[in-house]
Amino acid sequence: MSESQEIEYISQIEMHKSIIYKVIELYVDDAEDKKDMYQEVLLQGWKSYRNFRRDSKFSTWLYKVALNTALTFRKKQKRIITANVIASHTDHQADENHELLFKVIKKLDDIEKMIITLHLDGYKNKEIAEITGMTSNNINVKLYRLKAHIIERFKLLYHA
Amino acid sequence: MHKKDITDNNIQEFWLELSEKKFNNNQIQKEDIMKAITKESHSDISILKKRLKYKLFYCIGFAILFLILLLFNLSNPDLTILFGFSITAYAIAFIPMYMNYRKVDDGLSQDENILETMKRNLDTITSVLRIEKLWGMIFFIPAVIGGILLGSVQSGMSLMDCFSDTRLLLTMIGVSIVLVPLMTWGSNKANKKAYGGLIENLKNNIVRLETIG
Numbered sequence: 001m002s003e004s005q006e007i008e009y010i011s012q013i014e015m016h017k018s019i020i021y022k023v024i025e026l027y028v029d030d031a032e033d034k035k036d037m038y039q040e041v042l043l044q045g046w047k048s049y050r051n052f053r054r055d056s057k058f059s060t061w062l063y064k065v066a067l068n069t070a071l072t073f074r075k076k077q078k079r080i081i082t083a084n085v086i087a088s089h090t091d092h093q094a095d096e097n098h099e100l101l102f103k104v105i106k107k108l109d110d111i112e113k114m115i116i117t118l119h120l121d122g123y124k125n126k127e128i129a130e131i132t133g134m135t136s137n138n139i140n141v142k143l144y145r146l147k148a149h150i151i152e153r154f155k156l157l158y159h160a
Numbered sequence: 161m162h163k164k165d166i167t168d169n170n171i172q173e174f175w176l177e178l179s180e181k182k183f184n185n186n187q188i189q190k191e192d193i194m195k196a197i198t199k200e201s202h203s204d205i206s207i208l209k210k211r212l213k214y215k216l217f218y219c220i221g222f223a224i225l226f227l228i229l230l231l232f233n234l235s236n237p238d239l240t241i242l243f244g245f246s247i248t249a250y251a252i253a254f255i256p257m258y259m260n261y262r263k264v265d266d267g268l269s270q271d272e273n274i275l276e277t278m279k280r281n282l283d284t285i286t287s288v289l290r291i292e293k294l295w296g297m298i299f300f301i302p303a304v305i306g307g308i309l310l311g312s313v314q315s316g317m318s319l320m321d322c323f324s325d326t327r328l329l330l331t332m333i334g335v336s337i338v339l340v341p342l343m344t345w346g347s348n349k350a351n352k353k354a355y356g357g358l359i360e361n362l363k364n365n366i367v368r369l370e371t372i373g
Contacts, residue, residue, distance in 0.1 A: 006197075009193075009197075010190055010193050010194075013188065013193055014188055014190075017183075017184075017186060017188040018179060018183035018184045018186070020188075021182075021183040021186050022179060022182075022183045025182070025183070036202065038196070039195075039196040039199060040201065040202060040203060042192075042193055042196035042197055043196050043197055043199060043201050044201070044203065044267075044268060046196075046197035047201070047267045047268075048267040048268035048269075048270075050267075051267065051268065051269055051270045052270055053270055056270065061270060064268065064273075064274060065268055067274055068268060068274055068277050068278075069203070071274065071278065071361075071365055072203065072204065072205075072278070072281060072358070072361075072362065073203075074204065074357070074358060095181070097166075097174070098174065098177060098178035098181065098182065101166060101171075101174055101175065101178060102178055102182065109368075110365060111365060111368045111369060111372060114274070115372075119172075120171065120172050120175035120176070121175070121176075121179070122172070122176075130273060131273060131274060132273055132274045132275060132369060133273035133274055133275025133276055133369055134275070134369055134370075134372060138372055142372050147168055147171060150166075150171065151165075151166055151167065151168065151171065154165070154166050155165060155166075158165060
Protein backbone atom coordinates (compact mmCIF):
# COMPACT_ATOMS: atom_id res chain seq x y z
CA MET A 1 0.00 0.00 0.00
CA SER A 2 1.10 3.56 -0.65
CA GLU A 3 2.69 5.96 1.80
CA SER A 4 -0.35 8.23 1.70
CA GLN A 5 -2.56 5.29 2.71
CA GLU A 6 -0.16 4.59 5.56
CA ILE A 7 -0.41 8.17 6.80
CA GLU A 8 -4.18 8.10 6.41
CA TYR A 9 -4.43 4.81 8.32
CA ILE A 10 -2.26 6.07 11.18
CA SER A 11 -4.25 9.27 11.55
CA GLN A 12 -7.54 7.35 11.50
CA ILE A 13 -6.23 4.99 14.18
CA GLU A 14 -5.12 7.92 16.31
CA MET A 15 -8.59 9.40 16.03
CA HIS A 16 -10.37 6.17 16.96
CA LYS A 17 -7.85 4.62 19.32
CA SER A 18 -10.42 4.36 22.12
CA ILE A 19 -12.22 1.60 20.20
CA ILE A 20 -9.10 -0.55 20.21
CA TYR A 21 -8.37 0.04 23.89
CA LYS A 22 -11.98 -0.58 24.81
CA VAL A 23 -12.16 -3.94 23.04
CA ILE A 24 -8.80 -5.02 24.45
CA GLU A 25 -9.74 -4.10 28.02
CA LEU A 26 -13.05 -5.93 27.66
CA TYR A 27 -11.67 -9.13 26.21
CA VAL A 28 -8.29 -9.78 27.84
CA ASP A 29 -6.78 -9.46 31.28
CA ASP A 30 -3.15 -10.38 30.95
CA ALA A 31 -0.71 -7.57 30.15
CA GLU A 32 1.14 -9.63 27.53
CA ASP A 33 -2.13 -10.66 25.89
CA LYS A 34 -3.20 -7.03 25.78
CA LYS A 35 0.03 -6.09 24.01
CA ASP A 36 -0.36 -8.95 21.53
CA MET A 37 -3.99 -8.16 20.82
CA TYR A 38 -3.20 -4.48 20.36
CA GLN A 39 -0.58 -5.34 17.73
CA GLU A 40 -2.84 -7.88 16.09
CA VAL A 41 -5.74 -5.40 15.78
CA LEU A 42 -3.45 -2.80 14.22
CA LEU A 43 -1.99 -5.39 11.86
CA GLN A 44 -5.35 -6.89 10.88
CA GLY A 45 -6.66 -3.39 10.33
CA TRP A 46 -3.73 -2.51 8.12
CA LYS A 47 -3.99 -5.73 6.12
CA SER A 48 -7.68 -5.15 5.52
CA TYR A 49 -7.39 -1.41 4.96
CA ARG A 50 -7.20 -1.90 1.21
CA ASN A 51 -10.74 -3.31 1.39
CA PHE A 52 -12.01 -0.32 3.33
CA ARG A 53 -14.35 1.85 1.31
CA ARG A 54 -14.25 5.52 2.17
CA ASP A 55 -18.04 5.84 1.94
CA SER A 56 -18.50 4.10 5.29
CA LYS A 57 -17.48 5.08 8.79
CA PHE A 58 -13.95 4.17 9.82
CA SER A 59 -15.05 3.75 13.44
CA THR A 60 -17.61 1.06 12.47
CA TRP A 61 -15.07 -0.73 10.34
CA LEU A 62 -12.42 -0.56 13.08
CA TYR A 63 -14.92 -1.91 15.59
CA LYS A 64 -15.51 -4.86 13.28
CA VAL A 65 -11.78 -5.50 12.93
CA ALA A 66 -11.16 -5.22 16.67
CA LEU A 67 -14.10 -7.43 17.62
CA ASN A 68 -13.18 -10.02 15.03
CA THR A 69 -9.64 -10.13 16.37
CA ALA A 70 -10.88 -10.35 19.95
CA LEU A 71 -13.30 -13.17 19.20
CA THR A 72 -10.61 -15.33 17.62
CA PHE A 73 -7.73 -14.22 19.83
CA ARG A 74 -6.03 -16.94 21.77
CA LYS A 75 -4.98 -15.98 25.24
CA LYS A 76 -1.55 -17.26 26.15
CA GLN A 77 -2.28 -18.32 29.68
CA LYS A 78 -5.06 -18.23 32.15
CA ARG A 79 -3.30 -15.65 34.27
CA ILE A 80 -5.66 -13.20 35.79
CA ILE A 81 -4.39 -9.73 36.27
CA THR A 82 -6.89 -7.04 37.07
CA ALA A 83 -7.59 -4.64 34.24
CA ASN A 84 -5.52 -1.50 34.04
CA VAL A 85 -7.02 1.65 35.25
CA ILE A 86 -5.50 3.95 32.73
CA ALA A 87 -6.46 7.45 33.52
CA SER A 88 -5.68 9.37 36.64
CA HIS A 89 -8.89 10.53 38.19
CA THR A 90 -10.10 13.18 40.51
CA ASP A 91 -13.67 12.14 41.22
CA HIS A 92 -13.04 8.95 43.10
CA GLN A 93 -16.65 7.98 43.73
CA ALA A 94 -17.67 8.45 40.11
CA ASP A 95 -14.72 6.31 39.06
CA GLU A 96 -15.82 3.57 41.39
CA ASN A 97 -19.20 3.56 39.71
CA HIS A 98 -17.63 3.48 36.27
CA GLU A 99 -15.29 0.68 37.22
CA LEU A 100 -18.19 -1.25 38.63
CA LEU A 101 -20.14 -0.93 35.40
CA PHE A 102 -17.08 -1.91 33.41
CA LYS A 103 -16.55 -4.93 35.65
CA VAL A 104 -20.16 -6.07 35.17
CA ILE A 105 -19.92 -5.76 31.37
CA LYS A 106 -16.52 -7.46 31.28
CA LYS A 107 -18.03 -10.47 33.06
CA LEU A 108 -20.53 -11.05 30.25
CA ASP A 109 -19.78 -13.65 27.59
CA ASP A 110 -17.98 -12.67 24.38
CA ILE A 111 -21.09 -12.17 22.28
CA GLU A 112 -23.04 -10.30 24.95
CA LYS A 113 -20.10 -7.97 25.52
CA MET A 114 -19.99 -7.24 21.82
CA ILE A 115 -23.70 -6.39 21.56
CA ILE A 116 -23.93 -4.23 24.65
CA THR A 117 -20.74 -2.31 23.89
CA LEU A 118 -21.91 -1.45 20.40
CA HIS A 119 -25.30 -0.45 21.75
CA LEU A 120 -23.90 1.72 24.53
CA ASP A 121 -21.53 3.36 22.07
CA GLY A 122 -24.58 4.58 20.20
CA TYR A 123 -24.96 2.08 17.36
CA LYS A 124 -28.55 1.49 16.25
CA ASN A 125 -29.90 -2.07 16.22
CA LYS A 126 -29.78 -2.11 12.43
CA GLU A 127 -26.10 -1.14 12.50
CA ILE A 128 -25.34 -3.76 15.16
CA ALA A 129 -27.07 -6.30 12.93
CA GLU A 130 -24.90 -5.26 9.99
CA ILE A 131 -21.72 -5.52 12.05
CA THR A 132 -22.49 -8.78 13.81
CA GLY A 133 -24.70 -10.70 11.37
CA MET A 134 -27.48 -11.12 13.92
CA THR A 135 -31.05 -10.16 13.18
CA SER A 136 -32.40 -6.84 14.48
CA ASN A 137 -35.18 -8.66 16.30
CA ASN A 138 -32.77 -10.90 18.13
CA ILE A 139 -30.67 -7.89 19.07
CA ASN A 140 -33.70 -6.10 20.40
CA VAL A 141 -34.69 -8.97 22.66
CA LYS A 142 -31.13 -9.60 23.75
CA LEU A 143 -30.46 -5.97 24.58
CA TYR A 144 -33.56 -5.73 26.69
CA ARG A 145 -32.48 -8.73 28.74
CA LEU A 146 -28.86 -7.68 28.87
CA LYS A 147 -29.59 -4.22 30.19
CA ALA A 148 -31.86 -5.63 32.86
CA HIS A 149 -29.12 -8.09 33.84
CA ILE A 150 -26.42 -5.40 33.94
CA ILE A 151 -28.53 -3.04 36.04
CA GLU A 152 -29.38 -5.84 38.43
CA ARG A 153 -25.75 -6.97 38.76
CA PHE A 154 -24.60 -3.38 39.19
CA LYS A 155 -27.10 -2.79 41.96
CA LEU A 156 -26.11 -5.98 43.68
CA LEU A 157 -22.43 -5.10 43.68
CA TYR A 158 -23.08 -1.45 44.40
CA HIS A 159 -25.05 -2.16 47.52
CA ALA A 160 -22.77 -4.95 48.66
CA MET B 161 -20.73 12.68 39.57
CA HIS B 162 -21.54 11.11 42.89
CA LYS B 163 -22.36 7.62 43.83
CA LYS B 164 -25.58 6.67 42.10
CA ASP B 165 -27.42 3.71 40.71
CA ILE B 166 -27.63 3.04 37.04
CA THR B 167 -30.96 2.78 35.33
CA ASP B 168 -32.19 2.06 31.86
CA ASN B 169 -32.14 5.81 31.21
CA ASN B 170 -28.64 6.67 32.36
CA ILE B 171 -26.68 3.53 31.54
CA GLN B 172 -25.54 4.90 28.20
CA GLU B 173 -24.50 8.23 29.71
CA PHE B 174 -22.58 6.26 32.35
CA TRP B 175 -20.84 4.19 29.72
CA LEU B 176 -19.87 7.17 27.59
CA GLU B 177 -18.36 8.91 30.61
CA LEU B 178 -16.50 5.73 31.44
CA SER B 179 -15.22 5.44 27.87
CA GLU B 180 -14.08 9.02 27.81
CA LYS B 181 -12.15 8.67 31.06
CA LYS B 182 -10.83 5.17 30.65
CA PHE B 183 -9.93 4.92 26.98
CA ASN B 184 -9.52 8.37 25.51
CA ASN B 185 -6.56 9.34 27.64
CA ASN B 186 -4.35 6.65 26.20
CA GLN B 187 -1.60 7.90 23.99
CA ILE B 188 -1.04 5.94 20.83
CA GLN B 189 2.41 6.34 19.31
CA LYS B 190 2.94 6.50 15.56
CA GLU B 191 6.04 4.36 16.00
CA ASP B 192 4.00 1.65 17.73
CA ILE B 193 1.52 1.56 14.86
CA MET B 194 4.36 1.38 12.33
CA LYS B 195 6.00 -1.39 14.33
CA ALA B 196 2.75 -3.35 14.59
CA ILE B 197 1.87 -3.16 10.90
CA THR B 198 5.27 -4.39 9.81
CA LYS B 199 5.21 -7.38 12.15
CA GLU B 200 4.08 -10.86 11.27
CA SER B 201 0.58 -11.78 12.27
CA HIS B 202 0.12 -14.35 15.03
CA SER B 203 -3.50 -15.03 14.20
CA ASP B 204 -4.42 -18.68 13.77
CA ILE B 205 -5.35 -18.17 10.15
CA SER B 206 -1.99 -16.55 9.38
CA ILE B 207 -0.12 -19.35 11.17
CA LEU B 208 -2.09 -21.98 9.24
CA LYS B 209 -1.37 -20.19 5.99
CA LYS B 210 2.34 -20.17 6.80
CA ARG B 211 2.22 -23.88 7.67
CA LEU B 212 0.60 -24.60 4.32
CA LYS B 213 3.25 -22.55 2.54
CA TYR B 214 6.04 -24.62 4.14
CA LYS B 215 4.31 -27.84 3.11
CA LEU B 216 4.04 -26.57 -0.44
CA PHE B 217 7.79 -25.93 -0.38
CA TYR B 218 8.39 -29.47 0.93
CA CYS B 219 6.27 -30.85 -1.90
CA ILE B 220 8.14 -28.88 -4.53
CA GLY B 221 11.50 -29.70 -2.96
CA PHE B 222 10.88 -33.43 -2.81
CA ALA B 223 9.34 -33.52 -6.28
CA ILE B 224 12.48 -31.85 -7.66
CA LEU B 225 14.69 -34.27 -5.72
CA PHE B 226 12.82 -37.29 -7.10
CA LEU B 227 12.88 -35.80 -10.58
CA ILE B 228 16.67 -35.49 -10.39
CA LEU B 229 16.93 -39.08 -9.11
CA LEU B 230 14.61 -40.22 -11.89
CA LEU B 231 16.71 -38.47 -14.54
CA PHE B 232 19.85 -40.12 -13.20
CA ASN B 233 18.20 -43.55 -13.19
CA LEU B 234 16.40 -43.51 -16.53
CA SER B 235 18.23 -46.69 -17.49
CA ASN B 236 16.60 -48.54 -14.61
CA PRO B 237 12.87 -48.92 -15.40
CA ASP B 238 12.01 -50.04 -11.85
CA LEU B 239 13.58 -46.98 -10.27
CA THR B 240 11.99 -44.81 -12.94
CA ILE B 241 8.55 -46.17 -11.98
CA LEU B 242 9.29 -45.75 -8.28
CA PHE B 243 10.48 -42.16 -8.59
CA GLY B 244 7.73 -41.40 -11.10
CA PHE B 245 5.18 -42.68 -8.58
CA SER B 246 6.70 -40.49 -5.85
CA ILE B 247 6.58 -37.39 -8.07
CA THR B 248 2.93 -38.14 -8.90
CA ALA B 249 2.13 -38.52 -5.19
CA TYR B 250 3.63 -35.11 -4.40
CA ALA B 251 1.82 -33.53 -7.35
CA ILE B 252 -1.46 -34.99 -6.06
CA ALA B 253 -0.73 -33.58 -2.62
CA PHE B 254 0.38 -30.23 -4.01
CA ILE B 255 -2.72 -29.37 -6.05
CA PRO B 256 -5.40 -29.36 -3.30
CA MET B 257 -2.95 -27.83 -0.88
CA TYR B 258 -2.18 -24.99 -3.28
CA MET B 259 -5.88 -24.42 -3.96
CA ASN B 260 -6.46 -24.21 -0.23
CA TYR B 261 -3.48 -21.94 0.27
CA ARG B 262 -4.90 -19.49 -2.27
CA LYS B 263 -8.27 -19.60 -0.56
CA VAL B 264 -6.91 -18.77 2.89
CA ASP B 265 -7.42 -15.07 3.40
CA ASP B 266 -6.40 -13.61 6.69
CA GLY B 267 -7.71 -10.16 5.84
CA LEU B 268 -11.19 -8.85 6.54
CA SER B 269 -13.68 -7.97 3.90
CA GLN B 270 -15.73 -4.85 4.49
CA ASP B 271 -18.88 -6.51 3.22
CA GLU B 272 -18.57 -9.40 5.63
CA ASN B 273 -20.13 -9.24 9.06
CA ILE B 274 -18.60 -10.87 12.13
CA LEU B 275 -20.76 -13.98 11.80
CA GLU B 276 -19.72 -14.48 8.16
CA THR B 277 -16.06 -13.93 9.02
CA MET B 278 -16.25 -16.46 11.84
CA LYS B 279 -17.89 -19.00 9.52
CA ARG B 280 -15.21 -18.38 6.91
CA ASN B 281 -12.48 -18.76 9.54
CA LEU B 282 -13.98 -22.00 10.82
CA ASP B 283 -14.26 -23.34 7.30
CA THR B 284 -10.66 -22.34 6.54
CA ILE B 285 -9.27 -23.93 9.69
CA THR B 286 -11.13 -27.22 9.26
CA SER B 287 -10.32 -27.53 5.56
CA VAL B 288 -6.62 -26.72 6.12
CA LEU B 289 -6.41 -29.31 8.89
CA ARG B 290 -8.12 -31.85 6.64
CA ILE B 291 -5.75 -31.14 3.81
CA GLU B 292 -2.77 -31.36 6.17
CA LYS B 293 -3.94 -34.80 7.24
CA LEU B 294 -4.19 -35.86 3.60
CA TRP B 295 -0.74 -34.42 3.01
CA GLY B 296 0.59 -36.50 5.88
CA MET B 297 -0.85 -39.67 4.34
CA ILE B 298 0.50 -38.90 0.91
CA PHE B 299 3.84 -37.79 2.23
CA PHE B 300 4.68 -40.44 4.80
CA ILE B 301 3.08 -43.65 3.62
CA PRO B 302 4.54 -43.63 0.09
CA ALA B 303 7.83 -42.51 1.66
CA VAL B 304 7.92 -45.57 3.92
CA ILE B 305 6.73 -47.99 1.19
CA GLY B 306 9.04 -46.31 -1.31
CA GLY B 307 11.91 -46.71 1.14
CA ILE B 308 11.20 -50.46 1.49
CA LEU B 309 10.91 -50.86 -2.30
CA LEU B 310 14.01 -48.76 -2.97
CA GLY B 311 16.03 -50.89 -0.55
CA SER B 312 14.84 -54.05 -2.27
CA VAL B 313 15.41 -52.72 -5.80
CA GLN B 314 18.92 -51.61 -4.87
CA SER B 315 19.68 -55.05 -3.48
CA GLY B 316 18.98 -56.47 -6.92
CA MET B 317 15.25 -57.23 -6.89
CA SER B 318 12.98 -55.95 -9.63
CA LEU B 319 9.70 -54.17 -8.81
CA MET B 320 7.81 -57.21 -10.07
CA ASP B 321 9.87 -59.40 -7.72
CA CYS B 322 9.06 -57.05 -4.84
CA PHE B 323 5.33 -57.23 -5.48
CA SER B 324 5.41 -61.00 -5.83
CA ASP B 325 7.45 -61.45 -2.67
CA THR B 326 4.78 -62.32 -0.08
CA ARG B 327 6.95 -61.36 2.89
CA LEU B 328 7.76 -57.94 1.44
CA LEU B 329 4.17 -57.40 0.36
CA LEU B 330 2.91 -58.27 3.83
CA THR B 331 5.46 -55.90 5.36
CA MET B 332 4.21 -53.06 3.15
CA ILE B 333 0.56 -53.84 3.85
CA GLY B 334 1.30 -54.23 7.57
CA VAL B 335 3.18 -50.93 7.69
CA SER B 336 0.29 -49.19 5.90
CA ILE B 337 -2.29 -50.76 8.21
CA VAL B 338 -0.37 -49.61 11.26
CA LEU B 339 0.64 -46.23 9.86
CA VAL B 340 -2.73 -44.99 8.56
CA PRO B 341 -4.68 -45.20 11.84
CA LEU B 342 -1.61 -44.19 13.82
CA MET B 343 -1.14 -41.09 11.72
CA THR B 344 -4.83 -40.28 11.76
CA TRP B 345 -4.89 -40.64 15.52
CA GLY B 346 -1.68 -38.64 15.94
CA SER B 347 -2.75 -35.78 13.69
CA ASN B 348 -6.23 -35.68 15.23
CA LYS B 349 -4.71 -35.49 18.68
CA ALA B 350 -2.20 -32.81 17.71
CA ASN B 351 -4.85 -30.76 15.91
CA LYS B 352 -7.24 -31.08 18.80
CA LYS B 353 -4.57 -29.84 21.17
CA ALA B 354 -3.56 -26.98 18.91
CA TYR B 355 -6.90 -25.92 17.47
CA GLY B 356 -9.59 -27.77 19.42
CA GLY B 357 -10.24 -24.86 21.77
CA LEU B 358 -10.35 -22.32 18.99
CA ILE B 359 -12.65 -24.44 16.80
CA GLU B 360 -14.95 -25.06 19.74
CA ASN B 361 -14.98 -21.37 20.57
CA LEU B 362 -15.75 -20.41 16.97
CA LYS B 363 -18.54 -22.98 16.74
CA ASN B 364 -20.05 -21.77 20.02
CA ASN B 365 -19.90 -18.13 18.98
CA ILE B 366 -21.47 -18.93 15.61
CA VAL B 367 -24.31 -20.81 17.27
CA ARG B 368 -24.73 -18.00 19.80
CA LEU B 369 -24.87 -15.35 17.08
CA GLU B 370 -27.37 -17.35 15.09
CA THR B 371 -29.67 -18.24 17.92
CA ILE B 372 -29.28 -15.51 20.51
CA GLY B 373 -32.41 -13.69 21.54
